[in-house]
Amino acid sequence: MGENMIDIYIMGEHHRVPDSLTILQALEYAGYRLIRGVGCRGGFCGACATVYRIAGDYRLKFALACQTKVEPNMQLAMIPYFPAHQPRYRLSELKGTAQEVLNIYPEMLTCYGCNTCTKSCPQEIDVLGYVSAIIRGDIPLAADISFDCIMCGLCVSRCPAELVKHHAALLCRRIYGKFLAPRSEHLKQRIQEVKSGKFTAAIAELKNMPPEELKKVYANRDIEPEE
Amino acid sequence: MAYPSPLNELATRVAQTRPERLKQSFPRLNAEEKNKLLHEYHPDYRADTFSTLRVGPNAGDRTPRELAILLEGESLLKETSLSINQPDYDCDVLVIGGGGAGCAAALIADDLGAKVIVATKLRLGDANTMMAQGGIQAADKDNDSPALHYLDVLGGGHFANIPELVETLVTDAPEAIQWLEDLGVMFDKNPDGSMKTIHGGGTSRKRMHTARDYTGAEIMRTLRDELKSRPQITVLEFSPAIELLTDSNGTVTGAVLLNLNLSGNALSPNYHYTIVRAKTVVIATGGSGRLHYQGFPTSNHYGATGDGLVLAYRAGARLAFIDTMQYHPTGVAYPQQIIGQLVTEKVRSLGAQLLNVDGQQFIFPLETRDVVASAIIRECQKGKGVVTPGNISGVWLDTPMIEILRGPGTVKRELPAMVRQFARFGIELDKEPILVYPTLHYQNGGVAIDPDCRTNVPFLFVAGEASGGVHGRNRLMGNSLLDVIVFGRRAGNAAAQTARTRTANLELTLKHLEKWDQELQKNNLAPVTKSPLILPDYTKKEV
Numbered sequence: 001m002g003e004n005m006i007d008i009y010i011m012g013e014h015h016r017v018p019d020s021l022t023i024l025q026a027l028e029y030a031g032y033r034l035i036r037g038v039g040c041r042g043g044f045c046g047a048c049a050t051v052y053r054i055a056g057d058y059r060l061k062f063a064l065a066c067q068t069k070v071e072p073n074m075q076l077a078m079i080p081y082f083p084a085h086q087p088r089y090r091l092s093e094l095k096g097t098a099q100e101v102l103n104i105y106p107e108m109l110t111c112y113g114c115n116t117c118t119k120s121c122p123q124e125i126d127v128l129g130y131v132s133a134i135i136r137g138d139i140p141l142a143a144d145i146s147f148d149c150i151m152c153g154l155c156v157s158r159c160p161a162e163l164v165k166h167h168a169a170l171l172c173r174r175i176y177g178k179f180l181a182p183r184s185e186h187l188k189q190r191i192q193e194v195k196s197g198k199f200t201a202a203i204a205e206l207k208n209m210p211p212e213e214l215k216k217v218y219a220n221r222d223i224e225p226e227e
Numbered sequence: 228m229a230y231p232s233p234l235n236e237l238a239t240r241v242a243q244t245r246p247e248r249l250k251q252s253f254p255r256l257n258a259e260e261k262n263k264l265l266h267e268y269h270p271d272y273r274a275d276t277f278s279t280l281r282v283g284p285n286a287g288d289r290t291p292r293e294l295a296i297l298l299e300g301e302s303l304l305k306e307t308s309l310s311i312n313q314p315d316y317d318c319d320v321l322v323i324g325g326g327g328a329g330c331a332a333a334l335i336a337d338d339l340g341a342k343v344i345v346a347t348k349l350r351l352g353d354a355n356t357m358m359a360q361g362g363i364q365a366a367d368k369d370n371d372s373p374a375l376h377y378l379d380v381l382g383g384g385h386f387a388n389i390p391e392l393v394e395t396l397v398t399d400a401p402e403a404i405q406w407l408e409d410l411g412v413m414f415d416k417n418p419d420g421s422m423k424t425i426h427g428g429g430t431s432r433k434r435m436h437t438a439r440d441y442t443g444a445e446i447m448r449t450l451r452d453e454l455k456s457r458p459q460i461t462v463l464e465f466s467p468a469i470e471l472l473t474d475s476n477g478t479v480t481g482a483v484l485l486n487l488n489l490s491g492n493a494l495s496p497n498y499h500y501t502i503v504r505a506k507t508v509v510i511a512t513g514g515s516g517r518l519h520y521q522g523f524p525t526s527n528h529y530g531a532t533g534d535g536l537v538l539a540y541r542a543g544a545r546l547a548f549i550d551t552m553q554y555h556p557t558g559v560a561y562p563q564q565i566i567g568q569l570v571t572e573k574v575r576s577l578g579a580q581l582l583n584v585d586g587q588q589f590i591f592p593l594e595t596r597d598v599v600a601s602a603i604i605r606e607c608q609k610g611k612g613v614v615t616p617g618n619i620s621g622v623w624l625d626t627p628m629i630e631i632l633r634g635p636g637t638v639k640r641e642l643p644a645m646v647r648q649f650a651r652f653g654i655e656l657d658k659e660p661i662l663v664y665p666t667l668h669y670q671n672g673g674v675a676i677d678p679d680c681r682t683n684v685p686f687l688f689v690a691g692e693a694s695g696g697v698h699g700r701n702r703l704m705g706n707s708l709l710d711v712i713v714f715g716r717r718a719g720n721a722a723a724q725t726a727r728t729r730t731a732n733l734e735l736t737l738k739h740l741e742k743w744d745q746e747l748q749k750n751n752l753a754p755v756t757k758s759p760l761i762l763p764d765y766t767k768k769e770v
């Protein structure tokens with residue numbers, strides 16, 4: 001199967017690569033032994049944020065190198081690190097109010113709604129939507145909209161108001177998880193039961209069971225039906 | 228339809244058999260049938276791909292050839308004139324690895340007032356934990372119990388697991404979930420606050436807790452944020468450990484790190500080392516999927532090269548279950564760009580069936596991972612697989628079934644990461660089935676530990692995927708995230724407590740390497756390579 005080769009430009013340098021590759025694979029094909037700008041290789045870690053243009057078009061595009069195919073005449077560069085502001089706070093010392101998010105990230109209020117963040121998100125998150133939710137004090141909504149954020153920071157690199165929105169969104173999610181989501185009673189109860197030794201005997205019985213008997217117990221255990 | 232011909236036509240067969248399959252439940256295999264399937268088709272039983280170790284604490288044991296070469300490798304420090312007497316850092320607890328287990332250990336050790344350093348190969352949080360999608364197990368529902376969880380873990384591991392480790396895993400589980408919740412992890416919940424839980428392969432109760440299909444990412448970014456909010460913890464990124472340091476008695480006293488930022492380019496090929504002296508060391512370096520055993524693609528992080536095993540082994544630590552790896556049944560087989568990446572087991576938990584080229588089921592979808600993987604390999608070897616344009620075989624995973632079983636919109640709501648991953652290549656998960664084949668996913672074994680993560684080497688602790696014993700010969704879905712939290716916390720606790728018993732100004736030597744070299748020579752072994760590997764090399768290769 002003959003490979004279809006295309007021209008791409010890595011930090012300005014010309015390379016010919018098979019058109020079937022992702023940007024990340026193309027970098028490696030070209031000879032780059034990557035240390036920065038590569039992580040999970042599965043679209044979850046945000047390490048391979050990449051900025052590119054197609055020759056002739058002035059507009060910048062944004063992608064995760066591990067999840068995006070190369071295109072002819074792509075001119076690309078990775079952003080291996082972005083010095084985003086990260087204020088110190090201890091979640092355990094917060095009360096979980098919307099005002100606290102704005103106290104820690106007061107610059108959120110200076111958003112001028114240009115929507116460049118949303119356009120730059122490789123996860124297609126409604127970034128402006130969650131920034132608006134933060135400004136309105138709707139933490140659950142901000143947590144929900146921003147949930148798929150992989151914290152690549154492209155939205156921050158492009159923001160004319162210099163908002164560190166992906167960090168603010170993480171704080172919203174942590175506040176939601178710790179303070180706002182309804183508590184799980186069965187979890188609390190189970191922890192108490194474990195501490196009181198309720199299951200010690202049952203586990204000891206299994207631990208001391210002869211292997212053949214244990215295998216039988218396993219094979220015959222009842223399985224919770226799907227519905 | 229995004230599939231080229233003839234996949235397009237083959238996919239329509241899947242749609243055609245869907246109405247009848249809605250009424251079918253493929254029977255579960257009995258113990259004997261499972262055994263036979265595993266022996267005939269599981270990669271762990273391909274004897275020609277294994278080597279027997281000749282030196283070290285596990286001499287005589289079998290392990291994949293790729294790992295054996297590294298375990299019997301030569302130190303990267305050989306023939307370097309490194310001065311180790313002046314440490315760059317001094318601490319109570321050195322945690323090697325910045326994934327789930329490492330961060331959990333660091334946080335707990337810090338809670339106890341220990342001075343903690345975290346050294347990690349890439350960025351903090353660059354780890355397999357970040358990629359775990361499916362969920363985390365804990366027996367916290369009324370109809371469930373840690374004893375049932377114990378039974379499931381043991382059965383899944385083919386009864387080879389270390390019972391004390393399993394007991395620890397299942398009894399610590401509810402508290403681990405609460406700890407995460409307290410740090411702000413957003414678990415999927417019902418309006419009354421009860422946890423939404425589902426089945427995973429090999430579970431007898433629905434005890435899989437989820438955070439959509441970003442469960443590991445949600446846990447990892449939360450732990451990372453908490454760690455970064457504690458300025459007293461020193462984090463050294465791009466600093467993989469390449470050797471442990473020991474004293475004259477062979478106990479561990481620190482580690483040598485390699486600074487990847489400063490160590491290399493053509494103009495200045497100088498290795499830049501960092502010496503850390505520590506009263507206790509926790510190895511939490513994760514697995515080794517990037518060694519591509521038997522040529523398998525992998526779902527693992529770029530840095531998963533088994534470095535911790537190499538370091539620990541040279542220092543005299545005993546390994547356990549290093550002859551068994553987990554091949555996740557559903558790695559991506561098409562499109563070619565993302566081959567080997569994970570299709571979460573949650574897809575099967577939600578009701579998607581596995582189908583051969585005729586659109587027929589051939590295995591109960593929620594058998595344990597080793598059994599399902601073996602069944603897929605069998606189907607493809609029998610010529611019942613679907614051959615992709617890249618000329619590899621796979622089987623269908625019928626994702627549209629989820630929409631029929633659980634209502635329209637379920638796929639988008641429950642599997643947003645997967646929907647996005649496939650949409651980038653034009654495949655609509657809720658409308659079209661996808662093609663899968665087993666991918667190298669998890670290192671079932673590792674350094675042998677006790678329930679407090681102690682190894683046989685004094686002051687050396689190991690937690691998470693780098694350890695071995697808790698999962699026996701096969702890990703269940705949702706027990707890896709649980710493992711990293713439960714044993715990460717325990718390692719942090721034990722390491723901090725143990726550090727208090729040790730005086731400062733510990734001796735720093737590489738005497739264990741001299742011993743290691745002598746043993747290699749005694750066995751007439753010329754190392755094939757230096758190790759640890761640190762990172763794979765994919766230049767001019769497509770993986």
